[in-house]
Structures are given as structure tokens and as C-alpha cells.
Amino acid sequence: MTMINFDTGDGTVTHGIRASERISDRLFRAACYTAAAGVILLLVYIAFQIGVKALPAMQDYGFSFFTTQTWNAQKQEFGILAEIWGTLYSSLLALVIAGVFGVSVAIFLTQDYLPRWLAQIFRTIVELLAAIPSVVLGLWGIYVLIPVLRPIADFLHDTFGFLGIFSTALPGPGLAPAVIVLAIMVLPTVAAISQDAFQLIPGKVKEAAYGMGTTRREAIFKVFLPTASSGIFASLVLGFGRALGETMALAMLIGNSNQISWSLFAPANTLAALLASSWPEAGPIEQQALLYAAVALLGITLLVNVAGVLIMAFSNKQQVS
Amino acid sequence: MTMTIDPQATELMKNAGITPRSELVAAIEADVNKIYYGDFLAVRDSHIAIEKGKITGFIGPSGCGKSTVLRSLNRMNDLIPIFRLEGSVTFLGQDIYAPNIDPVLVRRNIGMVFQQPNPFSMSIFENVAFGLRLNRYKGNVADKVEQSLRRAGLWEEVKDKLKQNGLSLSGGQQQRLCIARAIATDPTVLLMDEPCSALDPIATRVVEELMLELKEDYTVAIVTHNMQQAQRVADTTAFFSVDISKGGRTGFLVETGPTKELFSNPKQELTRNYLAGEFS
Ligand SMILES: Nc1ncnc2c1ncn2[C@@H]1O[C@H](COP(=O)(O)OP(=O)(O)OP(=O)(O)O)[C@@H](O)[C@H]1O
Ligand SMILES: [Mg+2]
Numbered sequence: 381m382t383m384i385n386f387d388t389g390d391g392t393v394t395h396g397i398r399a400s401e402r403i404s405d406r407l408f409r410a411a412c413y414t415a416a417a418g419v420i421l422l423l424v425y426i427a428f429q430i431g432v433k434a435l436p437a438m439q440d441y442g443f444s445f446f447t448t449q450t451w452n453a454q455k456q457e458f459g460i461l462a463e464i465w466g467t468l469y470s471s472l473l474a475l476v477i478a479g480v481f482g483v484s485v486a487i488f489l490t491q492d493y494l495p496r497w498l499a500q501i502f503r504t505i506v507e508l509l510a511a512i513p514s515v516v517l518g519l520w521g522i523y524v525l526i527p528v529l530r531p532i533a534d535f536l537h538d539t540f541g542f543l544g545i546f547s548t549a550l551p552g553p554g555l556a557p558a559v560i561v562l563a564i565m566v567l568p569t570v571a572a573i574s575q576d577a578f579q580l581i582p583g584k585v586k587e588a589a590y591g592m593g594t595t596r597r598e599a600i601f602k603v604f605l606p607t608a609s610s611g612i613f614a615s616l617v618l619g620f621g622r623a624l625g626e627t628m629a630l631a632m633l634i635g636n637s638n639q640i641s642w643s644l645f646a647p648a649n650t651l652a653a654l655l656a657s658s659w660p661e662a663g664p665i666e667q668q669a670l671l672y673a674a675v676a677l678l679g680i681t682l683l684v685n686v687a688g689v690l691i692m693a694f695s696n697k698q699q700v701s
Numbered sequence: 702m703t704m705t706i707d708p709q710a711t712e713l714m715k716n717a718g719i720t721p722r723s724e725l726v727a728a729i730e731a732d733v734n735k736i737y738y739g740d741f742l743a744v745r746d747s748h749i750a751i752e753k754g755k756i757t758g759f760i761g762p763s764g765c766g767k768s769t770v771l772r773s774l775n776r777m778n779d780l781i782p783i784f785r786l787e788g789s790v791t792f793l794g795q796d797i798y799a800p801n802i803d804p805v806l807v808r809r810n811i812g813m814v815f816q817q818p819n820p821f822s823m824s825i826f827e828n829v830a831f832g833l834r835l836n837r838y839k840g841n842v843a844d845k846v847e848q849s850l851r852r853a854g855l856w857e858e859v860k861d862k863l864k865q866n867g868l869s870l871s872g873g874q875q876q877r878l879c880i881a882r883a884i885a886t887d888p889t890v891l892l893m894d895e896p897c898s899a900l901d902p903i904a905t906r907v908v909e910e911l912m913l914e915l916k917e918d919y920t921v922a923i924v925t926h927n928m929q930q931a932q933r934v935a936d937t938t939a940f941f942s943v944d945i946s947k948g949g950r951t952g953f954l955v956e957t958g959p960t961k962e963l964f965s966n967p968k969q970e971l972t973r974n975y976l977a978g979e980f981s
Contacts, residue, residue: 594805
């Protein structure tokens with residue numbers, strides 16, 4: 381086996397690298413590159429295939445696809461403005477709810493408010509939320525959540541109807557139940573990743589905070605939250621990505637109505653719900669339009685994730701020295 | 702900023718024949734019978750007084766409990782659930798382990814600098830201003846920040862980048878930032894656990910000079926492995942050792958005395974052997 385060595389000139393030998401070490405190192409590196417390239421290629425391939433299928437619709441409807449809000453298969457008029465609005469609005473609302481609760485849960489479970497074993501049980505329960513099938517949550521939304529929400533929604537509409545967000549009553553399915561279920565689905569993601577962010581805070585930072593004489597609340601809000609902020613931000617980006625693409629529960633709960641409204645109780649629609657509910661009965665032309673909508677959804681999701689990664693790269697706050 | 706003891710409590714103390722705090726010589730008086738981590742007896746029988754306006758040095762072999770004792774002086778060890786202290790620690794005559802005393806109050810008045818630099822992930826300025834904001838400092842925060850950074854010997858290096866993250870500094874600079882952060886609030890006592898172990902000789906001298914300057918107003922206790930440093934800065938030195946005879950590794954205070962005396966003429970055999978080893 382060849383050894384690559386320095387020549388000391390006097391016959392003694394320096395430490396070398398075996399050829400086998402170098403080869404296995406190269407093989408391992410090649411394997412890593414292949415795996416990474418494979419993932420990227422897969423993504424590109426899927427986007428490309430869907431793009432090709434959507435091409436006729438892209439040529440027919442062009443950019444006005446994004447700026448109109450009729451979806452009429454008979455007249456062959458297709459526009460997804462209302463769905464884009466519904467997707468972003470519902471995901472954002474769900475993210476606000478899941479963000480507040482998820483970060484609170486993360487603080488509660490990592491900052492010694494509970495004995496370890498109890499915190500572990502709570503953690504498992506929160507993770508189990510993620511295991512509830514979407515369709516089950518959808519059914520729960522229809523049979524439990526909507527009946528509970530209706531009197532509340534009616535009261536809010538009657539009393540504060542002058543506010544845009546309460547400007548309609550809840551007829552049945554609508555934005556509010558969809559958003560609440562969406563928040564439940566996103567919560568485990570936000571909570572789990574935020575918990576990681578809090579647990580990654582080095583012990584010496586805790587010592588520094590308490591050593592300055594902070595109360596626990598001050599330590600959490602003035603030191604730990606800023607220290608964990610980039611991890612928390614990452615949890616929100618991932619949660620938002622999940623919310624954008626969530627399909628089944630939304631198709632069941634949001635009301636599938638092509639309208640743009642601030643009202644929390646109005647029926648609305650999202651891109652994913654549109655795809656799921658229209659595809660089974662769509663003719664070839666409508667299918668092309670739906671594929672175009674799928675491209676739009678893919679684009680929005682990618683954009684959100686890329687923006688998130690960029691923002692994180694530039695702020696780069698959680699430096700662990 | 703000094704600790705405000707309830708005037709009624711002072712009155713009660715006087716009536717009970719306890720020395721009024723203005724007349725106390727010791728800022729902190731620790732009477733440690735036993736310190737446990739769980740079942741492990743880490744320190745036993747150590748009585749130590751941190752005198753006002755002086756620097757007290759803690760020396761001794763690794764693992765003898767110097768950090769443990771130092772950290773029980775401002776209740777930092779409360780963060781370790783398995784920590785248990787038998788004995789008492791008084792600060793200005795007040796038992797800091799008394800049930801009615803909030804450890805937060807103790808730590809606001811007895812500051813601490815740790816062995817590992819641990820600045821917060823925020824700007825250099827905000828690091829130093831942290832304690833000022835916490836204590837709702839009434840004066841000019843920017844002035845106080847500058848003054849503290851100057852005293853820590855860091856001002857010239859950071860004055861043009863106060864907005865940069867404290868973690869972007871070098872290890873030695875971070876440690877001086879932590880010192881600036883600790884002294885900004887004018888704690889009554891400053892505890893330092895091997896504060897110079899991350900510093901180069903020049904920065905070490907800056908910190909030593911700072912300590913000598915600080916003792917005009919404050920009281921300092923410092924753990925150090927550097928015998929020269931102990932001799933340069935400490936007025937009083939406490940030597941700890943570790944007792945391996947009973948199977949465990951229990952630390953205890955061997956002797957304490959004026960630094961010159963302890964180094965030139967130690968009373969205990971253990972001290973003499975340790976110093977002989979250190980200087981050979
Ligand atoms: N958090 C802890 N949990 C359990 N045991 C601990 C803990 N901290 C310290 N100990 C133990 O207590 C003893 C004293 O430790 P301590 O850190 O006080 O020593 P030290 O004198 O500061 O040593 P060094 O000079 O190496 O810093 C050691 O045996 C150590 O293992
Ligand atoms: Mg130590």
C-alpha cells in the first residue's frame with residue numbers, strides 16, 4: 381500500500397496517509413454529493429413535469445390567471461386570485477395562533493416550569509398532535525368545532541360587525557374553523573423546533589442571565605428569546621410552509637368559495653383545497669388549469685422557504701461561541 | 702447600587718444585639734458546614750469572610766470546591782437542583798439563604814464573572830447596558846456603558862463597533878465585556894471565578910489593575926490558579942484542599958490569612974506542600 385509521506389532526508393519517516401484512507405474519503409464525499417444532487421434533481425424534475433403539463437393553460441391564461449377570481453369550468457374561465465388570497469390569509473392567521481401557542485409551549489416545556497418527566501409527557505402529547513390524520517381533524521372541525529364556533533361568531537358579528545374581520549356571520553364552513561384546525565396542525569412543528577432552539581441555549585448563557593440578577597421571566601424574555609430567535613424564526617417558516625400546502629382539512633372546512641374577504645367567518649378557498657376538490661370531476665381543460673394552480677402553489681411554497689433561509693442567513697443571530 | 706435592607710429589619714437586628722451593618726468588617730461571611738451535590742459531599746467545614754474593600758483570593762488544587770464555595774456566595778448554585786448547603790452565608794449581616802430572601806435580589810448586589818466568557822447574543826452596548834436596564838438605572842446609560850468599558854480596558858477596541866454582536870469579539874475581549882457588564886451596575890461585591898484563564902498576559906494585567914481599582918469601592922473575591930496573580934492582587938488568601946482520605950473527594954478550607962503571610966509563612970503543612978509544589 382502506498383503511503384504519502386514527507387521526506388526528512390535522514391531516513392526517518394513522518395506520519396503518512398494510507399491510500400485506502402484517501403480513497404474511502406473520496407468515495408464518501410462522492411456519495412454525499414450524489415445524494416444531495418439527487419434531491420435537487422428530484423425537485424427540479426417534479427417542477428418540470430408539472431410545468432410541462434400546465435404549459436397549455438399557461439399559454440391560454442397567462443398572467444391574468446393570477447389576477448382574476450372566477451373559476452368556471454363551463455365558460456372555461458379560470459383565475460386563482462381568490463385562492464392565493466385564501467391560502468396566504470389562512471396560513472398567516474394559523475401561523476400567528478400556532479406561533480403564539482407554540483413558542484409559549486416551548487418556553488413552558490424547556491424552562492423548568494415542570495418536572496422533567498412531566499415535561500416529557502407534555503412534549504409527547506404535543507408531538508402526537510402531528511399524528512392526527514388531516515381528514516380526522518376535518519371531521520372534528522365539521523361536527524364539533526363549527527357548532528361551537530357559530531354562536532361565538534354570531535355574537536361577534538352582531539356586536540362588532542363594523543370591523544372588517546367580523547363583517548359576516550359564520551354560515552357553516554368558513555375561514556375561522558379552517559384556520560383553527562390549520563393552527564392545530566402547524567403547532568407541533570413550531571413547538572418542536574422552538575423547543576430545540578431553547579434547548580440549544582448554552583448553560584453559560586443561562587448562568588450569565590441569572591448571574592445578572594434576572595428573574596426567570598426577565599431571563600426568558602430579555603435573554604433566551606433573543607438568543608433562540610433564529611431557531612424560532614425557522615420554526616415559523618417551516619410551519620408556514622406546512623400551512624400553505626395543507627389540503628384535506630381545508631377542503632372540508634373552508635367552504636370552497638371564490639371570494640376575497642377580510643372576514644374571519646366568510647367561506648373562502650385555498651390553492652390546495654381547490655386542487656383537491658376540483659380535480660376528481662375536472663375535464664381535460666380544467667385539469668390543465670389546475671396544474672397551473674399547482675405550479676403557483678409550488679412557487680409560493682418555495683418562495684416562502686427561500687425567503688426564510690435568506691433572512692436567517694443574513695440575521696444569523698444564534699451564534700454559539 | 703447597594704442592597705436596601707428593610708429599615709425595620711435593621712432596627713430589629715440592632716435590638717437583638719446584632720452588629721449594625723455599617724460596622725461589619727466582612728461584606729460576606731460564609732459558614733459552610735457541608736455542601737452536597739446530591740449524595741456527594743463536595744465541601745465541608747469552611748468558614749470564610751470576604752472583607753469589605755478588599756480582594757480575597759481562593760486558591761487550591763482542582764476539584765477542591767473553590768468554584769462551589771464562590772458560587773454559593775450569591776446563590777448561583779440554586780440553579781443546580783441537586784445542590785444543598787448546610788450552614789449559613791450572610792451578606793451585610795443578612796442571611797442570604799433565609800426563606801424570605803429572593804436569590805434574584807442577592808445576585809443583583811453580588812455580581813459574578815465566570816471562567817468561560819458568556820456575553821449575550823446582543824450588541825456590545827446592550828450587553829453592558831443589560832444590568833442598568835434591569836435595575837432601571839436613572840443616570841445616563843451611554844455614559845455608564847462607556848465608563849464600564851473603559852474600566853474593563855475594552856473601550857478603545859470596541860468604541861467604533863458598539864452595535865456589533867458581543868459574540869463577534871475574541872475570547873479575551875468577550876471576557877472583558879463580561880467584566881464590564883458585571884461592574885456596570887456597581888455591585889457591592891464582585892465574585893470572579895478564574896476570570897483571566899481566557900486572557901493573554903496583557904489583558905490579564907488590565908483586569909488585575911481593574912480589580913485593584915475596584916476594591917476602593919467594592920469588595921472582590923477571586924478564584925485563581927495563578928499563584929503570582931493571587932500574590933499580586935489578593936489582600937487575603939484562602940487555601941482550599943481536598944480530602945481523599947475518606948474515599949470521597951471532599952474539599953475544605955485549610956487556612957486563610959493575609960496573602961503575604963500565607964505565602965511566606967504558611968501555618969499548615971498542607972499549604973506548605975502545595976505552595977512548594979506550585980513554585981518548584
Ligand atoms: N454541578 C455539579 N454537579 C455535581 N458535582 C459537581 C457540580 N459542580 C461541581 N461538582 C463537584 O464538586 C467538586 C468541586 O468542584 P468545583 O468546581 O467547586 O472545584 P474547583 O475547586 O473550582 O476546581 P477547578 O479548579 O478545577 O475549577 C468536584 O468534585 C466536582 O466534581
Ligand atoms: Mg472552578
